[in-house]
Structures are given as structure tokens and as C-alpha cells.
Amino acid sequence: MAKLEILYISKFKKSCRCWCGCISGITLLKPDEPTDREWDEFVKIRTSDQFKELSQTKQAARAKQTMPYTLSRKGYARYEHDWRIENAGKSISRVDLWIKGHKKRKGENRGKPINDAAEKAISKMEKYKELPDSSTSINEDPVSKYFGPESSGSVRGLGFGVTPSKIEAQLQNKTWMQSVMNELNEVRKTQDLT
Numbered sequence: 001m002a003k004l005e006i007l008y009i010s011k012f013k014k015s016c017r018c019w020c021g022c023i024s025g026i027t028l029l030k031p032d033e034p035t036d037r038e039w040d041e042f043v044k045i046r047t048s049d050q051f052k053e054l055s056q057t058k059q060a061a062r063a064k065q066t067m068p069y070t071l072s073r074k075g076y077a078r079y080e081h082d083w084r085i086e087n088a089g090k091s092i093s094r095v096d097l098w099i100k101g102h103k104k105r106k107g108e109n110r111g112k113p114i115n116d117a118a119e120k121a122i123s124k125m126e127k128y129k130e131l132p133d134s135s136t137s138i139n140e141d142p143v144s145k146y147f148g149p150e151s152s153g154s155v156r157g158l159g160f161g162v163t164p165s166k167i168e169a170q171l172q173n174k175t176w177m178q179s180v181m182n183e184l185n186e187v188r189k190t191q192d193l194t
Helices: 002-018 023-028 036-046 049-063 075-086 094-100 116-130 142-147 164-193
Strands: none
Touching (some): 075 094, 094 116, 116 142
């Protein structure tokens, strides 16, 4: 719920910036929920010089990003969910998900990297993917090899709320389940032979 509220506020702030010079224009944007006093306080804050300076600083930081994210508001987790539905429950790797999030989705250049930095990263990750991988660790996959180790609070290419410890536990569980299934299949084969 908080993410939806943040998205609404973000779009709303953008509308307010468009009307920034005209306070009467901002009053036309007033939703039904806040009182007039709350709304006046909001307008006062949004039209202050301090807020404008902070906003410009944040816009400049966004402009410096070398690899913008292209999955829009859908996010990695929802894209992965839709991919599993379309592909009969098959899972998608973190590398493929990251690559998909950094390619153009529309227009004549659909499927091409969004810029030169993304193209370089994607080609390196494709090379890393081709190498035999003995480890299932998140620190050894192509995304980590290219960008370096993950920070403790997030994992690139897997969306909001995912942490390295959760992924490591999931990978260990998956590896253990695979070994148990292999042993079970071997036991079944030996019993079928007798």
C-alpha cells in the first residue's frame, strides 16, 4: 500500500511542479481528502525555495544515472510473475530479469539495450552466463560479477524487499530439494529393476 501511495504522491508532485508559478492553478489540483488548512500547508511547502532546490538536486541525480530502469511501475517481481504465467511455471533467472529491465520495450528499437552502458553490461553478463557455474551463490552470478557484491539490504534485479540472505536461503533450499529428488528417483529406479 505504501508503494502505491508513493507513486500517487510522485505523480501529484510532478503536476504541482507544472503549476509551480501559479498558486491558483495548484488549488485546482486539490483532492477531496485533505482539509483546506492541510492543503494550504502542502502548497506552501511545495512552492518554497527550499523545496524547489531539493527537487532540482534530485532531478540532477536522476539525470546522472547511467542505466535507467525500463520496467516502469510494474517492477521486477510482477514481471517475473507474469513471465511464469506465460511460460507454464518456468522460472526466470535474475540475470535474464535484469537484462529484460534494461532493454527497450516499445518502438522500432524494441529489445535493444537502452543505452551504451546497458549494452556493455548485457554483453558481459551474457558471456558470464555461458561460463560453467559450479556455485549457486548470489555473489557468483553474472549480475554480481559485473556490478560487484550486493549491499546488505537489497538485491539488484529482484525488486523491492528482497535481501541477499533471503535469496541465499532460497537457493540452498532449492539445491537441497534437487538432491533429495535425485536420490528419490535413483531409489525408484533400483526398485523398478528388482
